[in-house]
Amino acid sequence: MDRETAQKRAEELRALLNRHSYNYYVLDRPEITDAAYDRLYHELKAIEEIYPDLISPDSPTRRVGASPLADFAPHMHRQTMLSLSNAFGPDDLRAFDKRAKRVLGLDAEASIEYLCELKIDGLAVSLTYTDGMLAVGATRGNGIAGEDVTPNLKTIRSIPLRLFGKQAGMPSFVEIRGEVFMLRSEFERVNQEQEEAGQPPFANPRNAAAGSIRQKNSAVTASRKLDFFAYAVGEAAGVSFADQASLLEMLAARGFRTNTHRNLCRGIEEAVLYCEEWRSRKDDLPYDTDGMVVKVNAVDLQRDLGATSREPRWAIAYKYPALRANTVIRDIAVQVGRTGSLTPVAIMDPVEVAGATVSRATLHNEDEIRRKDIRIGDTVIIQRAGEVIPEVVEVVSGARTGEERPFIMPEACPVCGSRVERPEGEVVARCVGLSCPAQVKERILHFASRNAMDIEGLGPAQVDQLTTKSLVRDPADLYYLTLEEMLTLDRMAEKSAGNLLRSIEKSKQVTPERLLFALGIRHVGEHVARIVTRHFGSLERVMAATEEELSRVPEIGPSIARSIATFFSDQENRQVIDKLNGAGLVMQGVREAVKESPGFAGKTFVFTGTFETMTREEAEAAARSLGAHASGSVSKKTDCVVAGPGAGSKLEKARSLGVAVLTETQYRAMIEEANQGDGEAGKEVQLALDME
DNA sequence: TAGCCTCGAGTTCA
DNA sequence: CTCGAGGCTA
Secondary structure, three states, X not given: OOHHHHHHHHHHHHXXXXXXXXXXXXXXXXXXOHHHHXXXXXXXXXXXXXXXXXXXXXXXXXXXXXXXXXXXXXXXXXXXXXXXXXXXXXXXXXXXXXXXXXXXXXXXXXXOEXXXXXXXXXXXXXXXXXXXXXXXXXXXXXXXXXXXXXXHHXXXXXXXXXXXXXXXXXXXXXXXXXXXXXXXXHHHHHHXXXXXXXXXXXXXXXXXXXXXHXXXXXXXXXXXXXXXXXXXXXXXXXXXXXXXXXXXXXXXXXXXXXXXXXXXXXXXXXXXXXXXXXXXXXXXXXXXXXXXXXXXXXXXHHHHHOEOOOOEOOEEEEEOOOOEEEEEEEEEEEEEOOOXXXXXXXXXXXXXXXXXXXXXXXXXXXXXXXXXXXXXXXXXXXXEXXXXXXXXXXXXXXXXXXXXXXXXXXXXXXXXXXXXXXXXXXXXXXXXXXXXXXXXXXXXXXXXXXXXXXXXXXXXXXXXXXXXOOOOOOHHHHHHOOHHHHHOOOOOOHHHHHHHHHHHHHOOEEOHHHHHXXXXXXXXXXXXXXHHHHHHOOHHHHHXXXXXXXXXOOOOOHHHHHHHXXXXXXXXXXXXXXXXHHOOOEEOOOEEEEEEOOOOOOOEEEEEOOOOOOOHHHHHHHHHHOOOEEEOOOOOOOOEXXXXXXXXXXXXXXXXXXXXXXXXXXXHHHHHHHHHOOOOOOEEEEEEOOOO
């Protein structure tokens, strides 16, 4: 074949192959068989081998990158790739609509046209086409700069290497934005492949797509079936459109795959309906989605709304938070708590669960890890217990590669190197070093915490610095800090130092029960601190009490008695108390008036969920002041459960035990009634502590 | 001594 | 919120 015929044939083949690949990958309507495609493909490849100079950048043979990339060059986005603010329910969407109307100066009755598009759970990329040819493809990165992964993006069949349309009408420059993603079926295949190769699995299709796009060797990327949906245009020369809907049509006409599950909605209520419709429908799709993007359709309105530095004001992501998610445990770290307890914590690939990005979860202790057979490298299912705390539900045993490492509790404290002990029959391993920096830090944080001494402005950052600089070794040292010393801390100038000094000063006025709790004696929480100080009347008398005297107090048994007595017999601990007294702590007893109201006296209340008109603690205090007992757990002995929205297992337990359940409103009414009828019905009991 | 009932302690993210 | 463990009671 002479060069001229070869060139002609090569062009023909390229056009043919690109068209068929478009039919196959973008339209999902192949016109020829795979075998026929392969024949054409190999014919082109053969020609290009003979005449390498005929290879053009849009040749389908270029989709499989030959030379491995050394490293990814950074790619500065010409226009920042913004993120989107989130909406988690219809009301968030309505608020978004309201704000848009306000900014645009429209009245509340007007309705804005919105285009709703599925939000694909993949990774955002930017594709730059110059004179219609794909020149650069980059990841989003931080929005300002991403990584140039052009060869890898070229392996994706639904990304046209050359824009469709006549050369005459071709924009000289255009940046297309969209989402690279992986089908769930492909994700499973890839993970199986990873397993066979002894490689760690991907946690989910999104991570698999991201991992594939960042491959050094684009042949690997090519072996993974990635896909692409286009949805936006960044900077562009000679391209304009009136609205988002026609932009998507334009993208489709230029050869891109666009997601067909979209809907033009008149007014926000239509958008709400469409978003809600997809909440369950999305599960039937072969790929992962994490919501719907609602965009103001008209481009001129978009322009008027503009953007903040982080997000456009004309678009919002309506999220369907997954309650559970898969991720991979990369490591298991060990934390040291206030009592020296060593707690293993799973460090995981960040993943979205119930509206928050989770990357750590406590594993509680060694036994728990063994019970669930959790190993480093495992793919696990996590959920947020009680909507908040992430928890590992179970290991996806099918994803095991054999490379996972079991967790071993260290024999020396990871912070201070002291010996680690795990007493017979106990579950928690503990660092025995009393001066372990981690323990010291946690003890001081506990001392300053809200229910203890309530020192505002003394958080982890401050305590960390104070202890590492050895300005504070025990809680009493806090009361001897000078302004000069405080100013040596980072992020601490006159203003905050003054505030901190003031709140330390304020904390000197304290009840003995709070102080006893603040000391952080083992087994002494708020409840025990309260009953013990009330029984003995003052902290001094608690300190003077023998183990035997202590154990005679109701609810105090041998363990707690020993713990308290041992604490106060320790020389160093006594010194700390002396130092506190020397600093001028003023212990004041509480005069708590308790009205013995009929509905409350002697009853046990449990509060759960979040209340709207008061905090849970206020609710508990109210019950106590009327003669009731506020407990933390539901049992047969519970008389009444007061449940706010978001109540979980406690409410269920109450129902199953047949315990009365009140709403916040009903509870309020009960309190009011009790307070009104106090004169005759309730007999007043004064509880007072005499203090020295 | 077993089996409840509570309390204590530790925990995550925005 | 959950789990472990101390205290009380049958």
